[in-house]
Amino acid sequence: MSLHDVRRDYSGDALPQDLTSFEPWKFFTDWLDAAIAADEVEPNAMLLATIGADGRPRSRVVLLKETSQNGLVFFTHYTSPKGEELAANPVASATFWWPGLMRQVRAVGAVTKLTRQENETYFAKRPRASQLGAWASRQSTPIVSHDDLLEAAAQASERFEGKDVPCPPEWGGYRIDVDEFEFWQGQSGRLHDRVLARRNVDGWSAIHIQP
Numbered sequence: 001m002s003l004h005d006v007r008r009d010y011s012g013d014a015l016p017q018d019l020t021s022f023e024p025w026k027f028f029t030d031w032l033d034a035a036i037a038a039d040e041v042e043p044n045a046m047l048l049a050t051i052g053a054d055g056r057p058r059s060r061v062v063l064l065k066e067t068s069q070n071g072l073v074f075f076t077h078y079t080s081p082k083g084e085e086l087a088a089n090p091v092a093s094a095t096f097w098w099p100g101l102m103r104q105v106r107a108v109g110a111v112t113k114l115t116r117q118e119n120e121t122y123f124a125k126r127p128r129a130s131q132l133g134a135w136a137s138r139q140s141t142p143i144v145s146h147d148d149l150l151e152a153a154a155q156a157s158e159r160f161e162g163k164d165v166p167c168p169p170e171w172g173g174y175r176i177d178v179d180e181f182e183f184w185q186g187q188s189g190r191l192h193d194r195v196l197a198r199r200n201v202d203g204w205s206a207i208h209i210q211p
Helices: 024-037 081-088 116-123 128-136 146-159
Strands: 045-051 057-062 064-068 071-077 091-098 103-113 170-185 191-200 203-209
Touching: 024 103, 045 071, 045 081, 057 071, 057 081, 071 081, 081 128, 081 170, 091 170, 116 170, 128 146, 146 203
Parallel strands: none
Antiparallel strands: 045 057, 045 091, 064 071, 071 170, 091 103, 103 170, 170 191, 191 203
């Protein structure tokens, strides 16, 4: 299948030309707010890339749930493939794509687990169905059919009937301590606008890079 003719032109506001006082975290949160305001589908969705002990990269979409302490926070099963990969290589890259605004952000950094208290605090805010789902699913392990998963969810519902659902011990969050951002704004003629920001001992430095 040829996709040679599948293309569109881009246009958008130019990125700041003077980067002397560029603040990447503020710029990121401003763009995230704009994506939410523009009603982008899942504006907090990010493509998370990790590398396993075998050296092979793998990626999947997860949801950003918090920005704090200069980090991007997401939650998952610690026993999942991504959890195993982060245990082997605790670094990750997260990419946000907002097609309506013709914008992309890439963030890279070391990854650490949240504390048990942080996990429990967030888990308590989740919808009950999502809480039960965390108990029902052994993420990425084989099942015979989807009915097996529904049965496990029903068993979890019965187990915790009339009670608060606790946070499973193998479920929790990670924080990407971002030390590199790249901001991409689509422009006409494929002359896209890009800014690369990296953290150093003095704070952040930013430069323009070619598309």
